Amino acid sequence: MRCHLGSSAMAVALLINKRIQKVFRTHVKLVRSVTSNHSIILNKPQLSIVCKQCAVTSYLRFYSSPSPNNQGGQDSAKNVLAAVLANKPKTGKIPVGVQKRDCFHPGASVLSREDISLGDTKPVSTVDMFRGLMEYVWPKDNQAIRNRVTLSLSLLFGAKVMNVTVPFLFKYAVDEVNQVATTPAGDALLGMATVPQALGTTAFSLLVGYGLARATAAGFNELRNAVFARVAQHSIRRLACNVFTHLHNLDLGFHLGRQTGALSKTIDRGSRAINFVLSAMIFNVVPTIFELTLVSTILGVKGGLAFAGLAVGCVGVYAAFTLAITQWRTQFRVRMNRAENQAGNTAIDSLINYETVKYFNNERHELEKYDASLRQYESASLKTAWSLAALNFGQHAIFSAGLSLVMLLAAREIAAGSMTVGDLVMVNGLLFQLSIPLGFLGSVYREVRQALVDMQTMFTLMTVQSRIKEIQKAPPLIVDSRTATIEFRDVNFKYVNGKPIFNNLSFSIPAGAKIGIVGGSGSGKSTMVRLLYRFFEPQSGNIFINGQNIRDVDLVSLRKAIAVVPQDCVLFHDTIFHNLHYGDLSKSREQVYAASRLAELHDAVLTWPKGYETEVGERGLKLSGGEKQRVGIARAILKDAPLLLHDEATSSLDSLTEHAILQALKAATVGKTSICIAHRLSTVADADEILVLERGAISERGSHHQLVANPSSLYYKLWEKQNQHPLSK
Numbered sequence: 222m223r224c225h226l227g228s229s230a231m232a233v234a235l236l237i238n239k240r241i242q243k244v245f246r247t248h249v250k251l252v253r254s255v256t257s258n259h260s261i262i263l264n265k266p267q268l269s270i271v272c273k274q275c276a277v278t279s280y281l282r283f284y285s286s287p288s289p290n291n292q293g294g295q296d297s298a299k300n301v302l303a304a305v306l307a308n309k310p311k312t313g314k315i316p317v318g319v320q321k322r323d324c325f326h327p328g329a330s331v332l333s334r335e336d337i338s339l340g341d342t343k344p345v346s347t348v349d350m351f352r353g354l355m356e357y358v359w360p361k362d363n364q365a366i367r368n369r370v371t372l373s374l375s376l377l378f379g380a381k382v383m384n385v386t387v388p389f390l391f392k393y394a395v396d397e398v399n400q401v402a403t404t405p406a407g408d409a410l411l412g413m414a415t416v417p418q419a420l421g422t423t424a425f426s427l428l429v430g431y432g433l434a435r436a437t438a439a440g441f442n443e444l445r446n447a448v449f450a451r452v453a454q455h456s457i458r459r460l461a462c463n464v465f466t467h468l469h470n471l472d473l474g475f476h477l478g479r480q481t482g483a484l485s486k487t488i489d490r491g492s493r494a495i496n497f498v499l500s501a502m503i504f505n506v507v508p509t510i511f512e513l514t515l516v517s518t519i520l521g522v523k524g525g526l527a528f529a530g531l532a533v534g535c536v537g538v539y540a541a542f543t544l545a546i547t548q549w550r551t552q553f554r555v556r557m558n559r560a561e562n563q564a565g566n567t568a569i570d571s572l573i574n575y576e577t578v579k580y581f582n583n584e585r586h587e588l589e590k591y592d593a594s595l596r597q598y599e600s601a602s603l604k605t606a607w608s609l610a611a612l613n614f615g616q617h618a619i620f621s622a623g624l625s626l627v628m629l630l631a632a633r634e635i636a637a638g639s640m641t642v643g644d645l646v647m648v649n650g651l652l653f654q655l656s657i658p659l660g661f662l663g664s665v666y667r668e669v670r671q672a673l674v675d676m677q678t679m680f681t682l683m684t685v686q687s688r689i690k691e692i693q694k695a696p697p698l699i700v701d702s703r704t705a706t707i708e709f710r711d712v713n714f715k716y717v718n719g720k721p722i723f724n725n726l727s728f729s730i731p732a733g734a735k736i737g738i739v740g741g742s743g744s745g746k747s748t749m750v751r752l753l754y755r756f757f758e759p760q761s762g763n764i765f766i767n768g769q770n771i772r773d774v775d776l777v778s779l780r781k782a783i784a785v786v787p788q789d790c791v792l793f794h795d796t797i798f799h800n801l802h803y804g805d806l807s808k809s810r811e812q813v814y815a816a817s818r819l820a821e822l823h824d825a826v827l828t829w830p831k832g833y834e835t836e837v838g839e840r841g842l843k844l845s846g847g848e849k850q851r852v853g854i855a856r857a858i859l860k861d862a863p864l865l866l867h868d869e870a871t872s873s874l875d876s877l878t879e880h881a882i883l884q885a886l887k888a889a890t891v892g893k894t895s896i897c898i899a900h901r902l903s904t905v906a907d908a909d910e911i912l913v914l915e916r917g918a919i920s921e922r923g924s925h926h927q928l929v930a931n932p933s934s935l936y937y938k939l940w941e942k943q944n945q946h947p948l949s950k
């Protein structure tokens with residue numbers, strides 16, 4: 222087997238998990254009491270901390286490559302938990318090792334198991350995983366792949382048979398040559414004859430056959446690798462695509478509670494794990510077991526039970542020794558990898574802080590810190606190397622002892638006349654060949670265990686169910702700009718228990734109207750968009766579009782009917798053109814330009830260095846807040862849906878930008894039913910009607926003029942507050 226087992230820290234997840242579970246059990250009560258505002262859930266291979274107010278999840282990770290937000294794989298479970306305990310989250314501080322997401326709410330009620338169902342998954346056993354894997358390796362709908370599997374297995378079988386043939390040919394060649402050598406006529410021929418003449422045709426043919434059999438075995442092996450590569454890659458691709466599609470099908474609640482990086486790592490590691498498990502099984506484990514069976518059967522037939530028993534016993538002891546030592550020495554590899562990570566982090570941290578180091582003349586201190594990590598690495602790698610040497614020596618010693626014993630048995634048989642010298646050579650050859658794949662048994666065992674953990678994480682992810690359920694064969698939503706009415710009827714919604722967002726919220730909007738929604742922060746303005754788009758489901762009550770309950774219609778048709786301009790328009794790391802075109806990829810270049818013009822973006826883009834081909838940078842970093850909002854509006858214009866939802870950004874824009882955005886919005890809302898969530902009231906001053914949200918219900922509604930005419934209204938107060946001009950005082 223080719224050695225591609227080199228990596229590293231991940232190999233220890235299982236061991237670490239055991240430790241986490243142990244430490245977790247001991248500390249769970251304590252942890253729960255100090256982190257009264259968060260629930261801590263053991264969710265292999267990490268602890269999830271779920272906020273009881275908004276259900277956002279943070280993670281305590283115990284092994285992972287370092288990222289700007291975490292400490293990498295340096296902390297043991299105990300240390301991290303100790304840090305959590307020491308750093309009482311009541312203070313709002315983030316404990317060491319916790320990857321923070323959007324929230325760290327202090328003080329809230331206890332979350333029940335149901336509340337955290339966004340992280341709920343079904344347990345996946347190893348049998349489930351292998352069953353799942355078989356669907357990809359032996360796909361019912363793909364005969365070509367099944368043919369390849371059959372061919373690979375045949376080649377595997379052929380290669381092993383050839384492999385076993387080699388010692389046989391060698392045996393016959395040795396016996397034949399031995400006979401030639403002990404025949405008197407042979408002496409006379411030597412010196413002047415060609416090799417075939419000197420050896421005789423049989424011995425000559427056997428030796429040539431020996432070479433051919435070896436080459437054929439190697440050829441079959443390589444062909445098997447090439448044929449099977451497609452099966453493995455095809456399975457990986459299909460599975461990765463299925464996981465990707467599954468992730469897109471999950472609800473927003475799931476995605477808000479997950480780290481995107483962690484999800485992509487899950488796919489990445491899971492796919493690599495599949496490749497590894499498949500390769501290990503097909504190229505190492507199964508062939509070795511097959512070869513062992515073949516060899517012991519041959520030995521049994523040739524020499525009797527003693528031979529077969531010795532071969533199987535030797536391999537058994539070898540395997541037991543290898544697994545035990547591998548298990549024991551894993552700790553050194555864990556320490557080595559951890560120290561390596563730590564040394565790398567220390568060096569990077571120190572070099573990033575170059576100026577600070579210089580300002581305080583702390584070069585010596587930095588060097589000592591770095592050297593301390595390197596010392597740990599050195600010590601751990603020495604232990605790894607020593608233990609590897611012990612493992613290799615032990616394996617060789619066991620195998621050599623077995624080999625000697627079998628040959629002693631063979632020698633006794635030769636003396637008794639029931640075996641030939643060739644038989645002794647054959648026995649030696651058969652066993653020796655077996656030692657080659659067994660030489661990687663420890664590494665295969667270690668890596669397969671890790672791969673199974675990675676696969677389990679990925680398969681577990683596949684069991685997460687979206688909480689947005691579609692009824693089967695739901696009819697499409699039928700709506701156009703003339704019929705795009707919206708009605709919320711007795712809607713109750715909360716993200717987590719004890720914190721209602723909407724209480725029996727009811728209102729309706731006529732088709733073609735422009736509605737402004739205002740209210741204090743946390744009043745549920747943005748949640749309204751999420752409910753309408755079915756990112757979340759109300760606990761009770763219904764929402765209707767054109768009289769059709771959005772729960773009962775096809776989700777795709779619902780989402781096609783609504784264009785959303787989000788609060789924070791996130792862009793793809795691509796050109797501005799692609800980002801605008803994303804609103805409707807079927808539209809022409811000219812239509813994209815037209816939308817961009819209506820969104821007041823076109824002229825600005827033309828002044829950029831590469832115009833529409835300008836790259837916007839990761840997540841649109843190169844664009845200002847106002848420009849990103851206009852991209853959002855242009856996309857919505859391009860989508861040209863009968864309903865438009867605009868969630869205005871909170872960031873304060875300068876008045877010129879605000880004016881441009883208002884103009885763009887006007888263009889976007891022509892002929893649509895639009896809801897504009899407004900943080901700045903000036904954005905909705907021209908709306909047909911403004912709804913004021915307060916404590917989960919609509920407290921006021923009317924036009925801007927009607928609402929400002931009432932000095933005791935909340936709207937009036939908000940308007941006053943936002944339109945104070947210190948200079949005019």
Ligand SMILES: N[C@@H](CCC(=O)N[C@@H](CS)C(=O)NCC(=O)O)C(=O)O
Pocket residue numbers: 223224225226227543605609612613616659660661662663664665
């Ligand atoms: N004979 C040993 C070692 C095999 C070996 O050399 N493995 C390679 C990886 S394919 C290695 O670098 N091992 C380093 C180690 O196990 O520390 C076993 O059965 O695991």
